[in-house]
Amino acid sequence: MIYDFFFKLTGSNFLADVIQSLLPLFIFILPFALFAVLFERKVSAHMQDRLGPMRVGYHGILQTIADILKLIQKEDIIPTLADKPLFNIAPVLVFAGSYAAFAAIPFSSAFIGSNIDLGVIFIIAASGFVVAGILMAGWSSNNKYSLLGAMRSAAQIISYEIPTVLVVLSIIMITGTTNLLTLSEMQTGHFWNWMIFGGPQMGLAKFIFIPIMIINFVIIYISTLAEVNRTPFDIPEAESELVSGYHTEYSGMKFAMFFLSEYANMFAVSAIVTALFLGGYQSPVGYLGNLFGAHWLIPIEQFFWFTAKGIFFVFVQMWLRWTLPRLRVDQLMALCWKYLIPIAFVNLLIIGLITVL
Amino acid sequence: MKEYFKNAWSGLFTVFIGMKITFKHLFVPAVTIQYPDERLQLPERERNRLYVNMDDCIGCDQCARACPVDCITIETVKGVPGEDVGKTSNGKRKALWVTKFDIDFAKCCYCQLCVFPCPTECIYMTDVFEFSELKRENLIYDFATLSLQEREEKKINYAKFEAEKAAEKAAVKAAPVNKPVDNQELPKP
Known part of the structure; x- marks a missing residue:
């Protein structure tokens, strides 16, 4: 494990803790956000037959760096009538919530922030924590659009947590563990051992699981998409109705924090989907490290597979964003309460029956 | 119930x-056309910045009179006899020095009305459309080819000549001249 490595390197518990907790931020979230912002702009541009940023660097690859330099220089504006303490805490809280989720994400067998037994539950709880920050931001801005956006966001995140949890519960019923590392280890071998293809066990149950798991996968993907407020579920930020929702009044680095946490959340959610359904960090076809007998290579390969899967799902999120129009509030709630939750419940019931038998 | 599953399926299917x-x-x-690097071809009859070919301009003031917004200001001075004002490209002798030919592009409405009356076709539209300036005064283009010194010189020359x-004339008037015979006094045939 990476903690032991840092413990040996520094010889101090405290330093090892600090390094390990900062690791996902500096080696993952920040580079990922840099990459994802540009990637999103490029994907959206090409889907609309445009070119996107082309001026800064080759095909605009340095555009995000330029944007960040701009954001750092910006004035930090606090509205006169804003509730200042809440206004200042909110972006930190939102970012903390989405960063906390990274603590339990298994990037590879050797790199997991904290190997907690309640990993999945922890991630769901931590991402639910973001709601508080969003509500704070909306309320303290003292702006009707912000408040409206925050209210919508809270309603949306809380409703969509139910199908997410139901699907997670069905996975837990099959595997009997909530530890994400164990869950990923269980799906080792080849891709037919992934949970979306019925999990590691063989026999009749596996073939019954396959369609149910595919439906479950679609449900969790839709509901996590709604939890990170991405189009078509972006009614909290609906530009055309609410300016930009709860972060209308924010500027400079505080806005950048919201932005960063949005992209961090996008990956966190994709990571959960990956870890639960697509074998986590497991390679679909086996490892080069095993082939050459270089076992130190395996965790690096696992890291590669995990990020590749995660980024693929982030790409799908972007893809959906530029495909679908925004849902109305009633449609949003109808989708959750009339379609996702009942279907998830039925799936849960069937999986429960099969695992009991 | 059937309707419900049909809805769910069609919802998912249409997303795909x-x-x-x-x-x-x-x-x-x-x-996308990356504008400053690559440009669209402008239409054949595009109307952009005017250009005046001063070699051909005879200073007839017709363009200034045609202009609906009065953005062209022309001042001319007659050439003194014996002075070579120059020739237009079709070989006609010019009679006037153009001492001022200003077009204020801040006023210009690019209607092309000044182009048609020009007898020598010396004022015409170009394909230049990027000439923004930070100050409005910079949009007043001076087309007259004479230097400022020359302009003054021409004016003084003409004033002197006048x-x-x-x-x-005064000398002639002052001197007694035998008047020509009036027509009316001619004997009728």
Whole structure:
């Protein structure tokens, strides 16, 4: 494990803790956000037959760096009538919530922030924590659009947590563990051992699981998409109705924090989907490290597979964003309460029956 | 119940149809034209910044009179006899020095009305459309080819010539001249 490595390197518990907790931020979230912002702009541009940023660097690859330099220089504006303490805490809280989720994400067998037994539950709880920050931001801005956006966001995140949890519960019923590392280890071998293809066990149950798991996968993907407020579920930020929702009044680095946490959340959610359904960090076809007998290579390969899967799902999120129009509030709630939750419940019931038998 | 599953299925299925379309567009070449680097071809009869070919200009003031917004100001001075004002490209002798030919592009409405009356076709539209300036005064273009010194010189020359002529006339008037015979006094046939 990476903690032991840092413990040996520094010889101090405290330093090892600090390094390990900062690791996902500096080696993952920040580079990922840099990459994802540009990637999103490029994907959206090409889907609309445009070119996107082309001026800064080759095909605009340095555009995000330029944007960040701009954001750092910006004035930090606090509205006169804003509730200042809440206004200042909110972006930190939102970012903390989405960063906390990274603590339990298994990037590879050797790199997991904290190997907690309640990993999945922890991630769901931590991402639910973001709601508080969003509500704070909306309320303290003292702006009707912000408040409206925050209210919508809270309603949306809380409703969509139910199908997410139901699907997670069905996975837990099959595997009997909530530890994400164990869950990923269980799906080792080849891709037919992934949970979306019925999990590691063989026999009749596996073939019954396959369609149910595919439906479950679609449900969790839709509901996590709604939890990170991405189009078509972006009614909290609906530009055309609410300016930009709860972060209308924010500027400079505080806005950048919201932005960063949005992209961090996008990956966190994709990571959960990956870890639960697509074998986590497991390679679909086996490892080069095993082939050459270089076992130190395996965790690096696992890291590669995990990020590749995660980024693929982030790409799908972007893809959906530029495909679908925004849902109305009633449609949003109808989708959750009339379609996702009942279907998830039925799936849960069937999986429960099969695992009991 | 059947309706419910049909709705759920069609909802999901139509999302995939939409995704297929957007995915196809991911590989369609972009229609963007990277403007300063590559440019669209302008239409044949585009109307942009005016240009005046002063070699051909005879200072007839017709363009200034045609202009609906009075953005062209022309001042001319007659050439003194014996002075070579120059020739137009079709070989006609010019009679006037153009001492001022200003076009204020801040006022110009690019209607092209000044182009048609020009007898020598010396004022015409070019394809230059990027000439923004930070100050409005910079948009007043001076087309006259004479240097400022020359302009003054021409004016003074002409004024001198006029004065001389006037003096001559006055001298002629002052001197007693035998009057020509009036027509009415001619004997009728």
